[in-house]
Amino acid sequence: xxxxxxxxxxxxxxxxxxxxxxxxxxxxxxxxxxxxxxxxxxxxxxxxxxxxxxxxxxxxxxxxxxxxxxxxxxxxxxxxxxxxxxxxxxxxxxxxxxxxxxxxxxxxxxxxxxxxxxxxxxxxxxxxxxxxxxxxxxxxxxxxxxxxxxxxxxxxxxxxxxxxxxxxxxxxxxxxxxxxxxxxxxxxxxxxxxxxxxxxxxxxxxxxxxxxxxxxxxxxxxxxxxxxxxxxxxxxxxxxxxxxxxxxxxxxxxxxxxxxxxxxxxxxxxxxxxxxxxxxxxxxxxxxxxxxxxxxxxxxxxxxxxxxxxxxxxxxxxxx
Amino acid sequence: xxxxxxxxxxxxxxxxxxxxxxxxxxxxxxxxxxxxxxxxxxxxxxxxxxxxxxxxxxxxxxxxxxxxxxxxxxxxxxxxxxxxxxxxxxxxxxxxxxxxxxxxxxxxxxxxxxxxxxxxxxxxxxxxxxxxxxxxxxxxxxxxxxxxxxxxxxxxxxxxxxxxxxxxxxxxxxxxxxxxxxxxxxxxxxxxxxxxxxxxxxxxxxxxxxxxxxxxxxxxxxxxxxxxxxxxxxxxxxxxxxxxxxxxxxxxxxxxxxxxxxxxxxxxxxxxxxxxxxxxxxxxxxxxxxxxxxxxxxxxxxxxxxxxxxxxxxxxxxxxxxxxxxxxxxxxxxxxxxxxxxxxxxxxxxxxxxxxxxxxxxxxx
Numbered sequence: 001x002x003x004x005x006x007x008x009x010x011x012x013x014x015x016x017x018x019x020x021x022x023x024x025x026x027x028x029x030x031x032x033x034x035x036x037x038x039x040x041x042x043x044x045x046x047x048x049x050x051x052x053x054x055x056x057x058x059x060x061x062x063x064x065x066x067x068x069x070x071x072x073x074x075x076x077x078x079x080x081x082x083x084x085x086x087x088x089x090x091x092x093x094x095x096x097x098x099x100x101x102x103x104x105x106x107x108x109x110x111x112x113x114x115x116x117x118x119x120x121x122x123x124x125x126x127x128x129x130x131x132x133x134x135x136x137x138x139x140x141x142x143x144x145x146x147x148x149x150x151x152x153x154x155x156x157x158x159x160x161x162x163x164x165x166x167x168x169x170x171x172x173x174x175x176x177x178x179x180x181x182x183x184x185x186x187x188x189x190x191x192x193x194x195x196x197x198x199x200x201x202x203x204x205x206x207x208x209x210x211x212x213x214x215x216x217x218x219x220x221x222x223x224x225x226x227x228x229x230x231x232x233x234x235x236x237x238x239x240x241x242x243x244x245x246x247x248x249x250x251x252x253x254x255x256x257x258x259x260x261x262x263x264x265x266x267x268x269x270x271x272x273x274x275x276x277x278x279x280x281x282x283x284x285x286x287x288x289x290x291x292x293x294x295x296x297x298x299x300x301x302x303x304x305x306x307x308x309x310x311x312x313x314x315x316x317x318x319x320x
Numbered sequence: 321x322x323x324x325x326x327x328x329x330x331x332x333x334x335x336x337x338x339x340x341x342x343x344x345x346x347x348x349x350x351x352x353x354x355x356x357x358x359x360x361x362x363x364x365x366x367x368x369x370x371x372x373x374x375x376x377x378x379x380x381x382x383x384x385x386x387x388x389x390x391x392x393x394x395x396x397x398x399x400x401x402x403x404x405x406x407x408x409x410x411x412x413x414x415x416x417x418x419x420x421x422x423x424x425x426x427x428x429x430x431x432x433x434x435x436x437x438x439x440x441x442x443x444x445x446x447x448x449x450x451x452x453x454x455x456x457x458x459x460x461x462x463x464x465x466x467x468x469x470x471x472x473x474x475x476x477x478x479x480x481x482x483x484x485x486x487x488x489x490x491x492x493x494x495x496x497x498x499x500x501x502x503x504x505x506x507x508x509x510x511x512x513x514x515x516x517x518x519x520x521x522x523x524x525x526x527x528x529x530x531x532x533x534x535x536x537x538x539x540x541x542x543x544x545x546x547x548x549x550x551x552x553x554x555x556x557x558x559x560x561x562x563x564x565x566x567x568x569x570x571x572x573x574x575x576x577x578x579x580x581x582x583x584x585x586x587x588x589x590x591x592x593x594x595x596x597x598x599x600x601x602x603x604x605x606x607x608x609x610x611x612x613x614x615x616x617x618x619x620x621x622x623x624x625x626x627x628x629x630x631x632x633x634x635x636x637x638x639x640x641x642x643x644x645x646x647x648x649x650x651x652x653x654x655x656x657x658x659x660x661x662x663x664x665x666x667x668x669x670x671x672x673x674x675x676x677x678x679x680x681x682x683x684x685x
Contacts, residue, residue, distance in 0.1 A: 063412045163552070268536070269683050283499070285383075285387070
């Protein structure tokens with residue numbers, strides 16, 4: 001996602017009308033080539049893998065290597081087309097487990113995204129208002145955790161949150177609590193894990209939209225007698241909206257399919273679609289059904305995003 | 321967990337590529353075994369003796385191993401599946417038959433083990449036993465005494481009677497996250513056939529497990545080793561050797577935690593971890609040399625002395641620590657052996673039913 005955004009923006013920059021010089025043709029060709037890169041990326045790392053997953057979702061399990069019946073090869077394509085079956089998708093509707101897992105994942109991801117937004121906004125705001133000289137350092141601090149493996153950072157939270165972990169020791173020693181808090185293996189631990197892991201993805205887009213904001217607008221509002229809080233809601237927040245949306249998407253989408261964090265920090269009763277998919281794939285050895293679960297997950301995420309995108313685009317058109 | 325596995329396999333692939341590049345001079349064997357499951361000096365000794373380099377990689381669940389093998393092209397020369405997974409993998413064509421002419425040390429095998437393994441691997445054509453053990457109860461002696469007022473646990477009643485387990489809830493109970501072990505064990509406790517797949521019997525299992533579910537802190541297949549050793553929990557239903565490792569770690573830490581393991585009197589599941597060679601293994605000759613080395617009595621004994629699991633090597637028993645050999649929880653006496661049972665794998669329909677039951681027990685859904 002991030003890569004695509006970066007490369008398409010550079011594509012846009014290159015596509016800007018070039019001055020009418022002798023090498024304008026060359027420029028046009030280069031810009032085309034630059035635009036092609038993200039599309040190739042999408043083709044090889046998204047569309048083709050997705051087609052493979054979709055193909056597997058239409059087959060049946062078998063005791064073989066790989067453990068499913070072949071659906072269609074190059075030869076006998078039309079023959080195979082006639083016997084396509086969507087049994088695996090029907091199966092998903094027959095057991096409430098899958099529906100509940102999807103819903104529970106979306107709820108957990110939504111709550112985590114909201115919490116991340118609440119925490120990230122003041123951070124990003126502070127960074128954007130900080131003196132220009134120290135901004136690179138602050139930015140660096142936000143990115144710094146990425147230098148350690150994601151997995152190790154999640155493991156570290158086990159050490160912090162467990163009943164005899166750091167957090168409880170500090171709270172007990174200071175006399176704030178008398179009994180250790182049970183946080184590990186609960187939903188709270190999952191929220192902490194997701195918010196912590198994805199916070200930089202929320203902070204960075206917020207920061208980039210807040211940084212570009214013209215603060216003389218706020219001064220103008222204050223001159224005209226608008227109280228600070230209402231100036232925030234009327235000016236700052238609407239102007240930072242693109243950052244809010246981008247940040248929420250960057251956190252929400254990976255959080256829905258998250259597997260590692262609920263597996264390590266969550267309890268046994270945590271139901272998330274990532275874990276359900278894992279069960280189908282590893283415990284039931286049912287590659288077709290797990291592929292169907294993955295396809296549905298993708299549709300559930302992509303469709304709302306596309307609707308949202310087109311709504312955004314329309315709003316921008318009208319705004320002009 | 322997935323990411324770690326991905327990293328490991330990527331690392332192995334790179335290593336294998338280098339090894340391949342080294343060509344004729346360097347011989348390599350790629351071994352994929354369970355985590356915490358070997359005395360690393362065995363690997364060094366093998367390299368010293370044969371000049372074959374060992375690329376050693378680990379997993380922590382049969383499911384991960386199976387998925388890699390079924391996907392094909394894993395690049396491993398030796399893998400160690402548990403018997404009830406092995407049988408299905410043989411059917412899928414994952415393994416090649418052993419060339420027994422290259423394994424003279426097979427004479428050391430123990431018939432008590434090989435005869436039982438034939439249920440999974442007829443004629444023992446595809447595999448050699450690495451370790452075997454039972455699924456029983458590991459517990460913190462002091463904490464259980466404080467909660468239940470007993471010195472020793474000897475029955476599954478502690479786990480399956482809700483009124484007993486309720487008393488242990490606060491000090492912590494872990495259960496293996498493995499339906500293929502816990503469902504047969506529960507059937508056995510209920511006096512039913514451990515291999516039953518009938519809807520009626522499975523419904524009873526579900527009811528029994530749901531009744532004790534509120535008192536179980538977590539279902540997990542490896543965390544309980546440390547949790548028991550640290551005194552974080554007071555009881556775990558787990559694999560024998562893992563619990564003995566917990567006992568030893570607790571003794572080393574010397575924090576007053578005493579862990580014990582019991583094969584309950586109602587009986588327990590017996591499982592076998594088998595070494596086998598994938599059909600597409602790149603270094604077949606080296607793999608046979610490795611197996612033959614492992615089958616040496618001194619080597620098998622060294623392995624057992626380190627991991628506290630029993631092995632399938634009769635000749636090794638004279639080199640095994642007396643403390644291990646005389647412990648009926650590791651090397652069961654004839655009376656205990658009678659009560660142990662083995663289970664066949666589920667067919668795919670029953671597997672789905674059992675997994676669904678398990679999801680319901682674990683997540684409440």
